[in-house]
């Protein structure tokens with residue numbers, strides 16, 4: 059496999075780094091009055107300002123050249139046409155097919171995947187229409203008041219994030235989510251629910267995930283205790299790629315919504331895994347969500363690299379991660395309903411690109427993978443922004459804001475609270491970039507001993523993403539924007555962004571430790587620390 063570090067643009071970027079580090083955003087803006095305009099790109103309904111990044115025209119030209127020599131365009135085209143770009147699992151990666159319009163065709167291995175996708179969407183639509191209208195009845199004849207989605211990872215984070223994001227569109231039954239094998243999660247989710255009006259969606263691609271099967275089994279017991287075994291078919295449906303395991307669990311495969319092994323878990327909210335979302339917002343709004351994804355897919359597929367938002371933002375992530383030493387990217391949605399977006403992006407980015415070998419198994423000699431974290435503004439401002447503004451870490455930030463609020467309120471002064479929110483967003487990006495110098499602080503009459511404390515260094519990079527409103531379409535656009543950034547980075551770094559071998563050993567080890575932990579086996583796990591901890595745990599749990 060080609061070593062990207064041997065390519066001319068990578069080597070030139072390594073040398074060019076010093077030039078960028080010797081200048082500041084303040085200087086870059088002063089030198090080019092057109093900078094904001096020229097470094098703003100539109101993608102679908104999103105307007106993306108990347109002018110507050112520590113890049114010059116040369117940096118961008120070299121990064122784009124890096125994308126070209128790494129084969130981003132070729133790999134993108136291979137991915138969307140169904141080539142097996144997930145090489146370690148020998149699978150196609152076709153989440154983009156999940157949002158193709160019904161009129162499109164995409165034949166992969168002799169099968170029209172678009173027809174398959176739309177057949178499942180139709181089945182989901184018919185089912186959710188019945189749940190939402192009250193035509194679907196529980197075993198004792200009651201309509202469904204609450205849908206409980208049981209899943210974890212991609213079978214939870216996407217549905218939970220999107221359902222929360224589209225709170226303003228939620229006109230179906232209440233939806234709750236259970237993911238953790240911690241019994242507290244299911245207990246809390248079931249609190250106050252009437253089994254007679256509760257429907258469980260067991261969402262698991264493999265239908266073998268311990269957490270999901272444990273929670274589904276416990277939920278089944280809860281239901282059967284109240285309504286009897288014969289009530290199960292009216293209260294349990296499944297979303298999976300494994301009909302056999304679904305049937306084994308006791309769910310009628312007629313009540314299973316399928317998808318395919320070419321949909322990665324973290325890329326699956328737009329598949330049948332989004333069933334709980336569709337219950338909440340209805341099939342028409344779900345179609346708008348998919349159309350939003352597709353809009354960005356088309357942008358990614360067709361826009362030239364220099365005007366291609368996922369390409370540019372993905373490359374900026376490579377620049378900070380592999381050349382400037384950044385370890386994380388903070389995501390700051392100025393929309394409270396995007397509260398779960400940072401957690402969603404954690405799985406998307408970190409399970410995809412948290413790899414230290416290339417697709418051919420050779421070790422990478424550079425830093426890969428971005429650590430995503432964040433909180434909605436303005437909450438983050440009163441928690442961790444201090445470190446962003448004056449700390450010693452380089453943390454590129456993504457600000458995400460909306461021009462219109464779904465619903466607005468006014469302050470005591472009669473000002474739109476949404477305008478206050480957005481003023482905060484613009485102010486934070488400005489302060490991060492341009493700071494306030496010691497001279498300015500002094501000129502304000504600050505006591506000399508406080509000048510250093512109050513100085514704001516600035517030169518801290520950020521992207522600002524503006525969308526008209528938080529709608530199903532813009533949520534789809536945002537997700538696709540990040541999916542494709544992750545893809546671009548994976549291609550440049552030469553890694554397989556679609557496997558996740560690193561999560562397997564922990565699962566195996568937990569199963570092996572279980573007898574020792576639960577007291578049915580000897581405490582001899584192979585290392586002193588784990589043995590001692592389990593022994594302490596066992597004696598503590600007896601003491602309770």
Ligand SMILES: O=P(O)(O)OC[C@H]1O[C@](O)(CO)[C@@H](O)[C@@H]1O
Nearest residue numbers: 211212213262263264267323561
């Ligand atoms: O949908 P499943 O098969 O239950 O898997 C859940 C999650 O587990 C993982 O495999 C990680 O363990 C994720 O990639 C996936 O989203």
